[in-house]
Amino acid sequence: MLVKTEVIVLRSMKYRDTSKIVTFYSKEYGKIKGIAKGARSAKNKFGSALEPLSHSMLLVYKKEHRDLHLISQCDSINPFKKLTENLDRMTAALSILELADHVTHHEEKNSALFLLLVEVLSTLNESTRNFKAYSYAFQLRLAALFGYAPNFETCSRCGKNVPAGNNENQVTFQITSGAVLCSECHEPPGPREYGSDRNLAFMPLSVQGLQLIRCLFGTQLSSLENLNYDAHTGNETEELIRLYIKYHFDEIKSLKSEKYFQQHVSIF
Amino acid sequence: MFYTAESIEQLAEQFAQLPGIGRKTAHRLALYILKMPREEVETLAKALVNVKDKVRYCSICSNITETDPCSICSNTKRERASICVVEEPHDVIAIEKTHEFKGLYHVLGGALSPLDGIGPDDLKIKELLQRFSNTTIDEVILALNPNVEGEATTLYLSKLLKPLGMKVTRIARGLPVGSDLEFADEATLTRALEGRIAV
Numbered sequence: 034m035l036v037k038t039e040v041i042v043l044r045s046m047k048y049r050d051t052s053k054i055v056t057f058y059s060k061e062y063g064k065i066k067g068i069a070k071g072a073r074s075a076k077n078k079f080g081s082a083l084e085p086l087s088h089s090m091l092l093v094y095k096k097e098h099r100d101l102h103l104i105s106q107c108d109s110i111n112p113f114k115k116l117t118e119n120l121d122r123m124t125a126a127l128s129i130l131e132l133a134d135h136v137t138h139h140e141e142k143n144s145a146l147f148l149l150l151v152e153v154l155s156t157l158n159e160s161t162r163n164f165k166a167y168s169y170a171f172q173l174r175l176a177a178l179f180g181y182a183p184n185f186e187t188c189s190r191c192g193k194n195v196p197a198g199n200n201e202n203q204v205t206f207q208i209t210s211g212a213v214l215c216s217e218c219h220e221p222p223g224p225r226e227y228g229s230d231r232n233l234a235f236m237p238l239s240v241q242g243l244q245l246i247r248c249l250f251g252t253q254l255s256s257l258e259n260l261n262y263d264a265h266t267g268n269e270t271e272e273l274i275r276l277y278i279k280y281h282f283d284e285i286k287s288l289k290s291e292k293y294f295q296q297h298v299s300i301f
Numbered sequence: 302m303f304y305t306a307e308s309i310e311q312l313a314e315q316f317a318q319l320p321g322i323g324r325k326t327a328h329r330l331a332l333y334i335l336k337m338p339r340e341e342v343e344t345l346a347k348a349l350v351n352v353k354d355k356v357r358y359c360s361i362c363s364n365i366t367e368t369d370p371c372s373i374c375s376n377t378k379r380e381r382a383s384i385c386v387v388e389e390p391h392d393v394i395a396i397e398k399t400h401e402f403k404g405l406y407h408v409l410g411g412a413l414s415p416l417d418g419i420g421p422d423d424l425k426i427k428e429l430l431q432r433f434s435n436t437t438i439d440e441v442i443l444a445l446n447p448n449v450e451g452e453a454t455t456l457y458l459s460k461l462l463k464p465l466g467m468k469v470t471r472i473a474r475g476l477p478v479g480s481d482l483e484f485a486d487e488a489t490l491t492r493a494l495e496g497r498i499a500v
Contacts, residue, residue: 075477078484082486085416120457
């Protein structure tokens with residue numbers, strides 16, 4: 034059956050002399066894979082529409098019970114050209130694709146995830162700074178889409194709004210439950226909590242860190258480039274989100290783009 | 302249980318390890334070898350062993366060669382002030398076919414790929430930097446594939462090389478000769494317009 038669907042290109046790999054095997058996240062069918070014959074030759078009909086990070090319209094011969102479909106045509110809707118013009122921006126965008134690829138399964142439809150991918154890539158494409166923030170905002174919103182929405186607003190025990198006072202590190206975030214605890218409800222950490230399994234830890238979070246993480250999770254993506262935070266707050270937030278995502282998504286052992294993030298992308 | 306002779310099966314198994322060759326093709330090739338004259342089979346076997354024994358990487362440009370340094374690096378007629386950086390040895394062949402470039406090459410052995418975990422340490426980037434300390438280079442031409450990996454490598458290398466004070470250029474991107482403008486995609490056409498030159 035010949036079907037037409039809007040897609041984000043997640044990754045592509047070389048196949049034989051001139052072909053490509055491309056992984057897409059589609060609006061109607063979730064993650065699908067296709068083979069594009071002749072896509073690497075100079076006169077190919079696909080152009081840049083099959084390059085990772087592209088937002089394209091795909092026409093594919095889709096067969097039941099098959100993992101690999103034959104790509105008939107692919108036209109670019111938005112190539113997100115600026116994403117590939119800056120190394121930091123590109124690394125942030127690729128880390129978003131890698132995570133989306135890891136947490137999704139073959140042909141499991143999730144239109145909300147597709148729309149989130151389009152929104153985050155298009156705002157990142159137009160952004161001028163804070164590229165890393167877009168990746169972390171995507172991670173928190175992705176967790177929410179999969180039913181692991183964190184709560185940064187009220188204490189999970191007493192229900193009060195946090196933070197209640199002015200002390201630094203007064204708020205604690207529990208990775209397992211994805212909720213914050215106010216200073217009154219949280220007891221000092223025991224040896225188990227800061228032991229070998231850090232995933233189970235209650236992580237202390239500064240007031241600035243809490244504000245930043247609320248912005249990443251709640252505010253409009255287009256306003257992320259206006260955030261101003263110091264390196265310590267950035268590091269603290271980054272570590273918390275990394276552990277939270279790793280704990281809730283079993284598929285993620287290690288993200289290859291994470292190494293790049295640490296080496297090449299400047300902090301918030 | 303073998304359907305043919307054991308040696309045919311073994312040969313087919315070896316052929317099947319090659320990229321793009323499935324089991325049926327491997328069997329067909331093995332049976333074709335059986336029909337070939339003995340001298341031709343010996344020449345083929347010798348050629349295979351020679352490739353492994355004689356071919357190595359050039360200590361200067363990392364291209365594949367039988368003599369170290371390679372024929373391009375040891376050629377005194379080549380311009381030594383410009384280096385063309387490419388991903389793979391077959392890219393050198395493609396550029397040499399144009400007869401337009403008279404300088405030297407540097408083969409990176411791949412491209413940066415954050416999605417595959419290929420970083421700067423996995424490529425011959427340190428070797429490229431070493432070349433600048435030994436000789437004076439005026440221009441570095443980045444001739445990398447126009448895809449995400451090629452773009453990432455181009456951006457990384459330009460960031461690394463520009464502070465060293467040399468001219469860093471990249472090959473133009475645009476329409477292939479003989480194609481029609483109306484069938485070009487937006488990204489290619491945009492880049493072709495950006496890279497327009499005065500005539």
